[in-house]
Amino acid sequence: MTDTRYDVIAIGNAVVDVIASCEEGLIDELSLNRGGMTLIDEARADELYDAMPPARELSGGSAANTLAGLSTLGLQCAFIGQVADDQLGKVFRHDMRATGIDFDTPARDGEPATGRVLIFVTPDGERTMNTFLGAGQFLPAEALDEDLIASAGILYLEGYLWDPEEPRRAMRRAIEVAREAGRKVAFTASESFVIERHGDDFRAMIDDGLIDILFVNESELATLTGEDDFETGFNAVAPKVPVLVATRSAKGAVASAHGERAVTAAAPVAKVVDTTGAGDQFAAGFLSGYAKGEGLEVCLKRGAIAAAEVIAHYGPRPEADMKALMAERL
Amino acid sequence: MTDTRYDVIAIGNAVVDVIASCEEGLIDELSLNRGGMTLIDEARADELYDAMPPARELSGGSAANTLAGLSTLGLQCAFIGQVADDQLGKVFRHDMRATGIDFDTPARDGEPATGRVLIFVTPDGERTMNTFLGAGQFLPAEALDEDLIASAGILYLEGYLWDPEEPRRAMRRAIEVAREAGRKVAFTASESFVIERHGDDFRAMIDDGLIDILFVNESELATLTGEDDFETGFNAVAPKVPVLVATRSAKGAVASAHGERAVTAAAPVAKVVDTTGAGDQFAAGFLSGYAKGEGLEVCLKRGAIAAAEVIAHYGPRPEADMKALMAERL
Numbered sequence: 001m002t003d004t005r006y007d008v009i010a011i012g013n014a015v016v017d018v019i020a021s022c023e024e025g026l027i028d029e030l031s032l033n034r035g036g037m038t039l040i041d042e043a044r045a046d047e048l049y050d051a052m053p054p055a056r057e058l059s060g061g062s063a064a065n066t067l068a069g070l071s072t073l074g075l076q077c078a079f080i081g082q083v084a085d086d087q088l089g090k091v092f093r094h095d096m097r098a099t100g101i102d103f104d105t106p107a108r109d110g111e112p113a114t115g116r117v118l119i120f121v122t123p124d125g126e127r128t129m130n131t132f133l134g135a136g137q138f139l140p141a142e143a144l145d146e147d148l149i150a151s152a153g154i155l156y157l158e159g160y161l162w163d164p165e166e167p168r169r170a171m172r173r174a175i176e177v178a179r180e181a182g183r184k185v186a187f188t189a190s191e192s193f194v195i196e197r198h199g200d201d202f203r204a205m206i207d208d209g210l211i212d213i214l215f216v217n218e219s220e221l222a223t224l225t226g227e228d229d230f231e232t233g234f235n236a237v238a239p240k241v242p243v244l245v246a247t248r249s250a251k252g253a254v255a256s257a258h259g260e261r262a263v264t265a266a267a268p269v270a271k272v273v274d275t276t277g278a279g280d281q282f283a284a285g286f287l288s289g290y291a292k293g294e295g296l297e298v299c300l301k302r303g304a305i306a307a308a309e310v311i312a313h314y315g316p317r318p319e320a321d322m323k324a325l326m327a328e329r330l
Numbered sequence: 331m332t333d334t335r336y337d338v339i340a341i342g343n344a345v346v347d348v349i350a351s352c353e354e355g356l357i358d359e360l361s362l363n364r365g366g367m368t369l370i371d372e373a374r375a376d377e378l379y380d381a382m383p384p385a386r387e388l389s390g391g392s393a394a395n396t397l398a399g400l401s402t403l404g405l406q407c408a409f410i411g412q413v414a415d416d417q418l419g420k421v422f423r424h425d426m427r428a429t430g431i432d433f434d435t436p437a438r439d440g441e442p443a444t445g446r447v448l449i450f451v452t453p454d455g456e457r458t459m460n461t462f463l464g465a466g467q468f469l470p471a472e473a474l475d476e477d478l479i480a481s482a483g484i485l486y487l488e489g490y491l492w493d494p495e496e497p498r499r500a501m502r503r504a505i506e507v508a509r510e511a512g513r514k515v516a517f518t519a520s521e522s523f524v525i526e527r528h529g530d531d532f533r534a535m536i537d538d539g540l541i542d543i544l545f546v547n548e549s550e551l552a553t554l555t556g557e558d559d560f561e562t563g564f565n566a567v568a569p570k571v572p573v574l575v576a577t578r579s580a581k582g583a584v585a586s587a588h589g590e591r592a593v594t595a596a597a598p599v600a601k602v603v604d605t606t607g608a609g610d611q612f613a614a615g616f617l618s619g620y621a622k623g624e625g626l627e628v629c630l631k632r633g634a635i636a637a638a639e640v641i642a643h644y645g646p647r648p649e650a651d652m653k654a655l656m657a658e659r660l
Contacts, residue, residue, distance in 0.1 A: 050424075053428050054425040054428045055424070055428070056386050056388045057387035058387070059384070098382060
């Protein structure tokens, strides 16, 4: 195995988050899937945007957010994802590069526009996401720089992007490239509906040993295993993946690695402002420790600290000096 | 005089703010005008954006921000300004309408794009603004809905927009329309450089009695009057305008109206995060009282409370429930 040029390379949605605070009642009024992520078409995106309170725009995307966290923590990162040649695409690319992430996938001409996620944040800080994938759903396998993928220690993939056909094919190819190069493959399940639609794929990948590090939350684990009981579900998957990380919101997180098991409590937060990015930053914190060879418990704690930082403000990416925060809180 | 359809109608820049936190050193490195507003062309905007840390986008524009504050405080508002037919133009229009402001100026086809302001916020919370006016500089006098202007109790104009020729002509026409309809004309000087370039215009308008309510800060007052001493400058202008409001940052504000004079201290702020919009929201708080016939001191206090709210978070428009905040703090 040659030296790594990047610590982590990710393939994910290239989207801009449009984030608004809203009253609880608006969620029902617009028939939104409270706390979840729903894929929507452009007409529904326009309809929801018309009904949305004033908003702020911040670059998002699950894997892209995780990379932003990793980059802030000092890791070398690269991103592959599809934006359109438009203003929001330029915003997304700027924010990736300004965070120190290499992102060279060419913009796609014509329609559809760069993807966007309309996020309604209720007074309890819970986010309800409505995603128009836009250009992102047309990420072609040809956009993969295979040398780049082979040069990264970890290939990180997001389940959200498993839904559209072209990116799914690209990600399958990327897994082959990474494994041939002897790299680790990390996968985040992203959302239960993805597992409902593609659970057979995921279970086969797990059984075939294609996934080295798997991130799930409680409901994704339940959907993946068909087990409502957390412990039963966790113990069913743990023997099949070298590293399993299960986040449990306010209840903290559990991980297993090669038979070892560790838990962490959630890190304290003065006030939950916006839970957008909590899982993404947990993954960033965890992987930043994993890439440095830290023990499982330290990796979990780093995840909890990163998640606590991001839910204390609007937006899915860290705003604090994360290296200093880790040094202070660990 | 007929009944008013709107409390306030404003003509102003239609721009999206691109706001990033940055280290102190970057201001010098990029040769920025610390704490000020600098007009830039598109090439310089691209150059500065490339050098900018990750950012968030929020709708801005001085008069538009003031309207957002007024609307949140329950006043009926309409806006006239020029966006392009692009994504940022749609963001700006959405945020105005979602705040309850009528904004029907048609988007302009082709180049340039919707204006944007690159805002670098240093650790002390001070904002350094770099404005590419974009489509905004081409607001034509023909875009004015004269019936609309005649129907509003107050016409509010921003000095920033006095610089480009077409909007200046539009604003001169709007003043005529408002005065013919017996309405009040409010004007914010915006920034010293505007007065350096157009001070003769402004002094003539003041002398001709075209301005009923004038908002200035200390340095604008000094540039307008040529007097470095605040009291001397204030007393030189006060007899010439029915209402004069001078903001003094942390030192509070002073106002005079028809010979009466009042002062207010700055309202307390736990931590200054981003001073963007401080003057705009001061004007909103003040005018919200003025429109209701409140006394001068109450108007000033309302201005101070609104300014304190906006500098405690990123972005130039209120995020709190402003009616509740006024009820609580007055």
